[in-house]
Amino acid sequence: MLLYYNKSFLGLLVERRGSVFYRPGSLFVGVFLSALGGALQYWRDRREAEDEWAQWAPDIFHHYGFQAVGAGVTFAIVFRTQLAWNRYWEAVTQLHFMYSKWADAFSQFQAFAEVTKKAANGKGDTVKADRIRQKQKRIKVNYALLSAFAADRLTAGDNQRMEEVSVSRARTRATMRVDKEQKRFSMPEMIERQDHDRTKTDDGLYVVFGVPSDDQVRLLARSFDTVATIMYWIIWDLADAMKDIDIAPPIQSRMYQELSNGMLGFNNCLKIADVPFPLPFAQLLGMLLVAFSAFIPVYVIVFTRSPIAGPILCFLLFESLWCLNEVAKELENPFGHDSNDITLSDFHLNFVDSLEDISMAEQQVLLHMPIVLPEESLPNCSEEVPSEDRVISGSRFGTVLQRGADGDILLCVLGFGMLYNHAKLLAQASGKQCEGTANLSYALRTPPEDARDDGDAGVCVHFAAARAIKEGEELLIDYSER
Template identity: 30%
Template sequence: MVLSFSRLKTRVSLSALFHLNGSVFPFATKVALPCAGVAFLLKYGELHGWPILCDFLSQTEMDSTVYNAFSTLLGILVVFRTGQAYNRFWDGSTLTHQMRGDWFDAASSIISFTRTSKADAKKLWEFRQIVVRLFSMLHALSLAELEDDDDEDDDRWAYRLRVIDGTGIDVGSLKALKKAECKVELVFHWIQSIVVSSIDCGIMSAPSPILTRAYSELASGMVKFHDCLKIARIAVPFPYSQATLMLLVMHWLLTPFVMSLGTQTATVSCILTFVTVFILWSLHSIAIELENPFGADANDLDVHDMQHDMNNRLLLLLDPISAQLPSLSGQHVQDHEYLLSMERERVMPAFDTLWRNLATEVEQGADIKRGRRSLTQLKRGSFMAKKSSSQVSLTDYQKRVQEALSSPENNKKPQWQFFMGRILSSGWMTVPC
C-alpha cells in the first residue's frame, strides 16, 4: 500500500519523514555512513599530519572536472532508471484498475441481459449467483498470479484474498481449480462457457450483437491482465542494472577522496560525502522498489483493498435495490426552458439537499461507504498482509452460513424463492405466467 500524502494533513506529512516502514532511507543511510566516515578520517588525518596518509594524498591528484562529469553521467543514469520504474508502477496501477472496471462492466452486462428472460426463476437466480462468484474468483486469482513468483504456488499471500462465498462452488470445480496451472484462464473459460450455455437455456434473452458487449469487456479485462503480467514477469534489462550498480560502487569509492581534497574541514567533508552518496543510492533504491508494483512489500499496490472493492461492486449486482429502476416522482419539471433557467441561475439542488429532505435514510451510497484505511495505517505505510489476523476460519464461516440458512425467515421458502421474491417485489423483472 502506497503512503498517500495527499490524504494526510501537513503535520502528518512531516511526521511521515520519520516512518521507516517502506522507506528507502535506512538502506541509503547504511551505504552513505561508511563512505562519510572514510571521508572524515581522510580529512582529519590530513589536517593532523598523519605521515602515511599525507604521503598517499600528496601522490593522489584528481581533477574535479573529471569527477563532476562522472557524477553527472551517473546521476542521469539513476534518474532515468527511477523514471522508468515509476512509469512501470503507474502503468501497473492503471492496468489493474482498468481490469477491475472491465470485468465489473462485463458482470453487470451479463446480469442485466437476464432482465427480460422468460426462463425459470430458480435458474435465473442460480445463474446470477454463480456469475458473481466466478467474477470474484477471477479477480482474486488474477491478483495472485501477478504476485512475485519467488514463493511456491501454495505460499502466495495473495491467495488469502477473500472471494464471495467460495464454499458455494461445488467441490469438484474447486479441486480442478486448485490443480490447474492456469487458474485465471480456467475461470475465464468457465464464465464464457456458462454464458454460452445460458443462451440455449433461454436465460440470456438479449440479442447476440448486444451479448457481444459482455464478451468484449471480458476479453478487454483479460488483455489488461496480461499487460500487468508483462510488468510483473519482465524485469529491467540486467546489463542496464549491472552498469548502473557498477558506476554507483565506483562513485562510492571515489567520493571520499575527492571531498577530502576539495574541502577545508573534516566535518564539511563528511557531510558533503554523506549527502552526495545518500541521494544517489536513495534514487537507486526507489527504482528497485517501484519496478514491480505487485507483491507484499510496503510500497506495492494494496490488492486486498482492490479485491474488497470488487466484491462490494459484485454484491451490488445481487442487491434488489440496484435492480429497482428509477422513475419520475410526479413532481418533476417538464418545461425545458424552466430547467435551463434554473441551471443558469445555479439553483439546482445538490445531493446533500436531496438527502436531507428524504423522509427515510438513504440505504445505499450515503450511509454505506467503502472502508478507508485508518490514519495509523497511513502512517505505517503498509497493511502488513503476511501478518494479517483478519482472516476468518472456514469453520466459523460455515457456522454463519448454517445460521443464515436455518433462520426462520429462510425456512419458509427455498433460498432461490426467498431472493427472487425480494427481486420481484422491487420491480426488477416480471416472470410470465
C-alpha cells in the same frame, strides 16, 4: 501501497514506514563514508604538519574525472528511475482497466438477466426465471474467484518469486517454471464475504462469495493457468444463458468484449509482474554506483578542506544517489507484499463490493417501480413498494391533496390504492377544459399520518406536474385505463 499527507513537511521527513532513506544498510554505508571522509581530512591536516604518514594522504589536482563519472552515474540512475516509474504507473493503469472492464461485463449481464427474469415472471414462466437466477448466482461467485486468482497470480509473479527464493543468482524462466510445476498446487487464502471482518486488514486474504468446491479445486490443481480456467467457466455460463436472455445477440456480445478487454488488462499487468528490469543495465549501474561511492570521500575532502562540511557532504551525496537507485528498484516490481507495492487485496475487495452492490435485491425493487422521483420532492412520505394484489387499476376513493415544492402535488388515496401501471393521468384546473392541462408523473408511497382516514389509507401517489400548481387549487384527476 501507502497513503500519506504530502502537505505535512515534517511528518513526511520523519516517516519511516516505506522509506528507503532510513534503511539500516544505506544508513550504515553513508555513515561509514562520512567517517572515512573525516579520516582523510585528518590525514591532510597531518601532512601539512609534516607527519611521516601524511605522504599517503590523497590529493587531486583537477575534478574533471570525478565529474565525468558522476554525470554518467546520475544520468543512468535518473533514467532507471524514470523507467521504473513508468512500469509502476502502467501497472496501476492496467489494474484499474482490468477491474473496470470486468465490472462492466458483470453489470451488463446482471441487467440483461433481471429484465429477462422480470418478463418471465410476468408471463408466469417460473422455470425460466429460476434458471436465470441460478446462472446469476454462479456467475457472481465465479467473478469473485476470477478476481482472487488474478490478484494472487500477480502477487506471485516471477519478479516477486525471485525475491523469495533462497539463491540470489540469476535464473532462467524455464527453471522458474519447472520449480513452480514441481511444487504442490496452493490455493490463495480466501474467506466468504459474510464471515469477513472489515475492521481487520490482511493483505493476503481474498474475500469471495463462495469458496471453490472439491471438484473445482481438483480441476484448478491440474490447470497451468487458473485465471484462464475460471474465465472459461464464466464464458461458458454466459453462452449457456444466451438462449434465455431476452436481449438481442449483438448487444449481448458486448459482455464478451468487456471480458476480453479485462483479460487484456490482466495480461498487461502480468507482463510487468513477470518481466524484470534488464540484468545488464542493472548490473552495470550497480558497478558504477559502487565505484563512484568509493571515491566520494576523496573528492569531497580534497575540494572542501573542512572537517565538518566534508563528512556531511559525503553522507548526503552518497544517500541521494543510493536512495534514488533504491526507489527505482522498489518501483520496478509494483506487485508483492512490500509497503510500497500495490495492495491487490484492496482492489479485489472493492471489486467484490461492487458485485454485491449491483446484485443486491434492493436494486431490483427500486428499478421495478414505475417512476423514481428525487428524494427531496417527497415530503411527508416514506418509501414503500406495494404488492400487485393491493393495487386496483381504475378505483375511485376519497383523496387528500397537498401541494409540495415547485408545484408538486401529493395525492393520498384513502383506500387500497390505485394507479399502479395502467393509468393515464391528467390534471385540469377547475372550470377549465383545455387551458391549464398538465401531464402528471407519479410514484407510489406510504401516506403520511395526517392523510389517513381512520387508519384505512392504502398508498400515497406523488404527482410531479408539468406546470406550477397554485396552493389550494382544486384538481380533477382522470385515471382512465390505457
